[in-house]
Amino acid sequence: MKIGIIGAGAAGLTAALDFSSKGHRVVIYEAAPFIGGQASTVTVGGAPLERGYHHLFTNDQAILDLMEDIGVGDAMKWYPSRVGTYTSGKVYKTTTALDLLRLGAIPLLERIKLGLFALRVGRIKDWRSLESDTADFWLREQLGGMAYEKVWAPLLRGKFGRFYDQIGMPWFWSKIQTRFASRKGIRGREMLGYPDGSFDTIFNRLTAVIQARGGEIHLSTPVENINVKDRTATGVIARHESGELVSEDFDIVLSTVPSFSFPDIVELPDCYKKRLLDVHYLAAIVVILELDRPLTSFYWMNIADHTIPFLGLIEHTNMLPKEWYQGNNVLYLTNYLDRSDPVYKMSQNEILDLYLPHLNKFNPEFDRSWIKAIHYNAVSAAQPIIPTNYSKAIPNHRTPIRKLYLANTTQIYPEDRGTNYSIRMGREIAEMIMDDEKENWRHWA
Secondary structure: OEEEEEOOOHHHHHHHHHHHHOOOEEEEEOOOOOOOHHHOEEEEOOEEEEOOOOOEOOOOHHHHHHHHHOOOHHHEEEEEOOEEEEEOOEEEEOOOHHHHOOOOOOOHHHHHHHHHHHHHHHHOOOHHHHOOOEHHHHHHHHOOHHHHHHHHHHHHHHHHHHHHHHOEHHHHHHHHHHHHHOOOOOOOOOEEEEEOOOOHHHHHHHHHHHHHOOOEEEOOOOEEEEEEEOOEEEEEEEEOOOOOEEEEEOOEEEEOOOOOOHHHOOOOOHHHHHHHHOOOEEEEEEEEEEEOOOOOOOOEEEEOOOOOOOOEEEEHHHOOOHHHHOOOEEEEEEEEEOOOOHHHHOOHHHHHHHHHHHHHHOOOOOOHHHEEEEEEEEEEEEEEOOOOOHHHOOOOOEOOOEOEEEOOHHHOOOOOOOHHHHHHHHHHHHHHHHHHHHHHHHHHO
16 A cells, blocks of 8 residues: 555654555655654754653553664663652652652641542543543542642643643543552652653654655645545645645545644544544643753652743753753743643743743742753644543544544543554554455455
8 A cells, every 4th residue: 555644743653664564655744844743852952852841651661662663672761750849839849659748738637638549549440430520520529628729730720721620530540540650669769761862762763664664754745635536535735845736646644633733634524523623732832941050859840839830840851861961951841821822922032031030939049040042842732632521522533534544642542642652543543544454455355
């Protein structure tokens, strides 16, 4: 088969790898001038670094298996994480379950409730039993009190904004599951994975293998239309970097674009289109600061305080060697926003003026003179809002157009979107497509 793939992120590249391993010809079109999607990199301190913070949990098996398959398994290394939570005007260490018992922002009885509650959620195996409740409702009912109001409620509001009370409980469940998997015992410190050379190590190798098998990857080449004849996808029209429009025929078309963009390139039946557009995406803005010293001693800082205008601090070099980045300390300031939010439309300087005064709350000595370089990135489709009973509303990978398939982050469930799950989805949809074609051949034989 000749297969056209729209998007050179984790799902598209992984699907292309598996197609090419079976002798199929793949052609990938990517609108951006780089591969990797949300795991793509910029140069920070002379080394590649993800535009948005990235790490792996110990149960992220799909990406670990892929790395072994393409010969870069040895590049994955594991590091102890150090987690903090800012609440009630103070930073608390919250790396282990024992740390929660020392969380002085809430009374001792509430701390015990918080720790026992996390253990209870970690033991739930059937997420379907949680599907009819929002995380906000379930947590209020099952935990409540200051343990909820001081810790989980601010984190939900910080991440999802005005949508915080619409998020299905399976989202919260999946977060607890991944974190429990990366910790061992009540004293266990979280271990996180990061590949030597950044996630570029994975994506550059994927690219090399695909191209060695005859696959093509066209960057800066957005697809403007999917050709359809008799309700069957027959190819795509793409605009190459030169500005030239090129039409190419395919036996199969796989799109990995966000749901809200998909109807812009193909006409779809109203019922399927509604499923796509019913899922709202939050955008993300990420500021990366290169500092001449660390801001805190933590890798990951949860911010449970609505007065701070960003969601989290991730100090990359508090877990990974700063020597990789010419001795600089690398700090992410991250936030999820609605695309209509005025902050999303701010310039880099306006964002800095908004954010930087708050860094003194984490380190009173912070001064702008610590900053050696600044990198800014905005992503329009960073976090889908997944509501209750979503298993009944997920758009099917098989679209109503024959030979046309869709794979994007709104179809990852009950887990939250992430590189590991996009890789898993890429492999699953490649297998689905090849199985469908085998069935079609049997039908016509």
